[in-house]
Amino acid sequence: MDPKLQPIAEKVHAGERLSERDGVALLGSRDIWSIGELAGLVRERLHGRTAYYNINRHLNYSNVCALSCKFCSFYRKRGQDGAYQFSTEQVAEEAVRAAAAGATEMHIVGGLHPYLPFAYYTEMLEGIRQAAPRLHIKAFTAVEIVHLARISQRAKDLGGVLSDLKAAGLGSLPGGGAEVFDDRVHDEAFKGKIRSDMWLTVHREAHRLGLMSNATILYGHIESVEDRVAHLCMLREAQDEAISEGHAGRFQTIIPLPFVPDGSELEHLPGPSGLDDLKMLAVSRLMLDNFAHVKAFWIMQTLALSQLSLQFGVDDIDGTVVWYDITKVDSVDQHQEVGVAELRRAVVEAGYDPVERDTLYRRVYRDGAKWTTSGDVRVVASGQRAVTAAV
Ligand code: SF4
DSSP states (O other): OOGGGGHHHHHHHOOOOOHHHHHHHHHHHOHHHHHHHHHHHHHHHTTTTTTEEEEEEEOOOOOSSOOOOTTTTSOBBBSSSTOOOOOOOOOOOOHHHHHTTTTOOOEEEEESSSSSOOOHHHHHHHHHHHHHHTTTEEEHHHHHHHHHHHHHTTOOOOOHHHHHHHHHHHEEEEOOTTTOOOOOHHHHHHHTTTHHHHHHHHHHHHHHEOOOOEEEEEESSSHHHHHHHHHHHHHHHHHHHHHHTTOOOOOEEEEEEEEOOOTTTTSSSSSOOOOHHHHHHHHHHHHHTOSSEEEEOOHHOOOHHHHHHHHTOOOOOEEOOOOTTTTOOOSSOSOOOOOOOHHHHHHTTTTTTEEETTOOBBBEEETTTTEOOOOOOOEEEEEEEEEEEOO
């Protein structure tokens, strides 16, 4: 073992929280096997040999965006070639199709559309709830929530906006839009987007209202190792708060997202390597001791690497996904889907037990497109902190 990792290994074995300095040492080490082994140990304490997947549908309702983030190849300006926008009826039709195919969740995000009114979003949620009532709606990043607050002239009433969306059918928040919580990186790569304090405020409000949420980190562009670790520590702190204040909502999952350079203004950068992907997943598991789950998003990390990542701290592989546009580049077919059999085979081959879950990590019992869940999430202890896991 890399001697620098020895004291960190002792802490992990003792169930102690790692410091920011430990995180930097882990990301700076080339000893990927020791890092993986430590993350695997934490993963097994929490989840044993279980590896979760879910059957969901991603929908990007529009790629029209008021901003032009440098790392983004998804956005278009209105009227530009390739710009599109779903009507609320089209979204409802997609929901019906997803439910008929057995999906338990719709994952909906889009650009910051400068012209759509707030009513479009509530009607979208109500339309889905009417057309496919059993689908859990996980929708709108914190960046979109702030945008919706602005367009409804309620910039200071994030709680009110979230309450309206919840009443219309919103079930939880995805973790996107966090990028890297650092002002230098923010100003260089995604100026105009909300800063870390606002991203965290949205999630705190959601947790206070009883909504579960996820978190992401977009790594492998212009950020430093220190920036990555600071980002994880800020998430850990926000989760400590949600737990100690006893909110029904909290972060469920961290999803480290590798930067995909193609088609973005930062195309000249190489993007992260496979080893960096594995290390980032493992270090997320080690640092975020109060997060229940670490997810590999196979669309970006590939299914092959996601399979291997199960031994590097990951306990969840994002489910079957259709029409995921965000990382689309011209050379790649935008219709991206992995069948359940293929996902399960990848998990079993890696030596784990595949368990289908719903959005809230309840076990799903399935008979074709029909399904039921096992009941409530349960709270398990991780060191001094409480986290949730599926029953
Ligand atoms: S990352 Fe999001 S906010 Fe930034 S340009 Fe792309 S769609 Fe718009």
